[in-house]
Amino acid sequence: MAKIIPFKAVRAPKHKANLVPSRSYEDYDFRDLEAQLAYNPFSFLQIINPGYKFHKNVSGAERFQLVKNRYLEFKEDKTLIQDEQPCLYLYKIKTRNNSFCGIIAGTSSQDYKDDLIKKHEDTLEKREQLFTQYLKTVGFNAEPVLLTYPDNDQIATTLEKIMQLPAEYEFTTTDRVSHFLWVVNEENLISSIQSYFQDLGSVYIADGHHRSSSSNLLTDQLARENPEHTGKEPYNFFMSYLIPESDLKIYEFNRLVKDLNGLDKESFLMKLDKWFRIENRGAELYKPSKKHHFGMYLDGDFYSLYLRKSIYEFTDALSSLDTQILHKIVLEPILGITDLRNDKRIEYGYGKHNVIKMKNLIDEGEFSVGFSLIPVTIEEMKAIADAGLTMPPKSTYIEPKLRSGLTIYEF
Template identity: 50%
Template sequence: MAKIVPFKAVRPTRDKVCLVTCRSYEEYINAELAAQLDFNPLSFLHILKPAYSNQETVSYEKRYKQVSQKYQEFKKEFILVKDKKPAIYIHKIVTKTHSFTGIIVGTSIEDYNNDVVKKHEDILDFRVRLLKEYMNYSEFNTEPVLMTYPDNKTIENWIYNCTQKLADFEFSTTKKEIHYLWKIDDELEINWIQGIFEKTKNLYIADGHHRSEAAKLLSQENRDSKNTVKDYLLSYLISENNIKIYEFNRLIKDLNGLSKDDFLQKLNEHFIVELKNQQPFQPIEKHQFGMYLDHDFYSLILKPEHCVFETALESLDTQIIYKKILSPLLNIQDLRNDERIEYISGKQSMLEVKRKVDEGEFEIGFIMFPSNIQEIKDLADANLVMPPKSTYIEPKFRSGLVIYEL
C-alpha cells in the first residue's frame, strides 16, 4: 500500500514567489535565460546553474557545490524560508487549456523498491548518477516526480474542500499560467489523508523516472545514517484522469536510400495508405498515423490482420511505427541517439512537421496519436518499457516553488 509523508518545505516568501520560481533550465532559449539571470536576481535559475557562463570549464562536483552555496545564500537572505511544521501541499496549475490539481508529499523509496510505485520508462545510468550526485551535493530536491493514483472521490472531495480557503500562494507566470498552493499542516488531517493513500494499491510514475532512481541510489548510500529524509522522494500526486498526455511526432532526415515509390510500396505490406494531398491528416484513434512526404500528406492505417498483439508493448503505436517502419525500412535502430531522427511534442501544431520537411531539414514526418494512461499502467504492471519519446506529459512543475531538503 502507498505510504506518503509530510515534510518541512522550503518555499519562497509570498511576496517573492512569482520572481523566484522558474521553468526547467532546459526550456529557456539563450536570450530568455540571459535576461532572467541578468535582470532577475531572485530567480531560482541562479541556484540551478550558478556557473552557467563557464559550464564547460567547471567540474560537476564544483558546480554542484556552487548550487548548494547559492541555495544557502537565498536562505540567509530570507528569499527562501523553511516551514516550521511538517505539511503536505496542494498545488493547482491553471493553463490556457487545462487545470491540474495535485498533492505534494514525500513518497517512500521502499515502495519504489517493492514495486508499489510502478515504472514504465527505461533510464540512462550516467544520467541517474549525475542526478544522484547533484542531489547529494546540493542537499535539496525541487523537481517532484509526477505520479498518478486511481480516481478517488474521497480524495477529490477533500482537495475541493481544502482549496476553498485562501491559498498560501497565488501568482501568474509569463506563460500565462496561474499557480496556487495550499499548506495542510493539521496533524489529524494529515493522518487522515495518509490513511486514504494506505488503501491505494499502486502509484504510477508519469514523469521523473531518472529522479526516482537517483533518489533510490542516494537512499542506499544513506542506509547506515539516521537521516530518514533521504528515504523519501519528493512527489506530486495527481489523479490519473487529471494528467494530459501528448504524443511525440517523428521527423526523419532521409529514406535510407529508398525512392519515394519504393518506400510507399513497402508501406502497403502493413498499412492502408491513402494520399491526402494538401489536407493534413491528424490520427483520431490508435493504429492510425499521419505522414508528410514530398509536399503531400498521407494517412496510414494498420491493416486489421496486423492488429493482433501478445503484449501491451506490441500494441503501442510508438512500438508499431518502430517495428514496421523506422527499423526495417528506414534503418533507425537507436531511437534515443540516432542523429537521423528528431521529435516534436504534440503540443506544437502538426504543421510544424510540414514546415520542417518543406524546408529540407527532414525528408519525412510521422504524426502520432497520443498514448493514454491505461497503456502506461498496462506496461508498468507487466514490467515493460515504453520506447523513448512516447509521451509528453503535463503538468510540468516549476522549480523553486516547493523544496525538499535532503
C-alpha cells in the same frame, strides 16, 4: 499501499513567491535565460546556473558544489525559508485550458523498489548516476516527480475543503499560468490524507523517471554510508506531486526522420505497403484519429497509414502501442534507426500545431519524412507499467509541467 509523508519544505516567503520558482532549466532558450538571470536576482535559476555569477560556464562536480553554495546563500538571505513543522502542500495550477490539483508530499523509495510506484519508461544509467551525484552534493530536490493515482472521491472532497481556505501563495506567471499553494499542517488532516493514499494501492510515474530512479540510488548510497540507518531518514523519500488520473493530460510526440535510409520514395512506399493500407491525401492536412492509424508527410503529400492488423502480431500491452508499432515495423527495419534516444537522424516534436511544423521542416529540406500519431492513453500507460514493460522514448508528452523551487525537499 502507497505511502506519503509530510516534510518541512524550503520555500520562498509569500512576498517573493512569484519571483523564486522557475520553469525547468531546459524550457528556457538562451535569450530567455539571460533575461531571467540579469533581471531577477531571486529566481531559482540563479541557483541552478551558478556560473552566471562568475561569467563562466561550469559543469560536473564544480557546478554541483556551486549550486549548493548559491542555495545556502538564498537561505542565508531569507529568500528561502524552511517550514518549522512537516506539512503536506496542496498545489493547483490553472492554465488557459486546463486545471490541475494535487498534493506535494514525500514518497517512499521503498515503494519504488517494491513496484508500488510503477514505471513505464526506461532510464539511462549515465544520466541516473550523474543526477545521483548532483543530489548527493547539493542535498536537496527542487522539482517533484509527477505521480498519478486513480480518481478518489475521499481525496477529491478533502482537497476541495482545503481550497475553501485562503491560499498561502496565489500568483500568475508571464506564461499566463496561475499558481495556488495551500500549506496543510493540521495533524489530523494530514493523517486522513495519508490513510486515503494508503488505501489506493499503486500509483504511477507520469513524468520524472530519472528523478525517481536517481533518488532511489541515493537512498541506497546514503543507507550504506550510515551505520545507524533506520529507514526513516529524509533520504529514504523523494518529493512528488500526486494528481488524479482525470487531471493528467497526455499528448503525442511526432517523429521526424532526416533521410529514407538510401531508399527512393517509391521503394519506401512499397516497403510500407506490406504493413499498411496507404492512401495519398495530397495537400490535405491529415492527423490520425484512431489507434493503429498513422499520419505521414513525404515529398509534399500527406498520407494515411492504416495498420494491416491481420499480419501484425499483438502479443502484449507494449506490442499494441502505436509508438512501438512504428518503431518495430518502420523506424528500425526500413529506416535503420535502432537507438531512438541517441540516433541523430530522428527528432521528435509535440504540440497541437506540430503537424504544420513537421510539414514546414520537411518542405525546407531539414527532414525527409514525418509521422504523426494519436496520444497514448492513461489505460495504455498503466497496462504497460503493470506488466513491467517500458515504452519507447518520447511516447508521451505529459502535462502539467512543474516549476522548480516552489517547494524544496532537503535530505
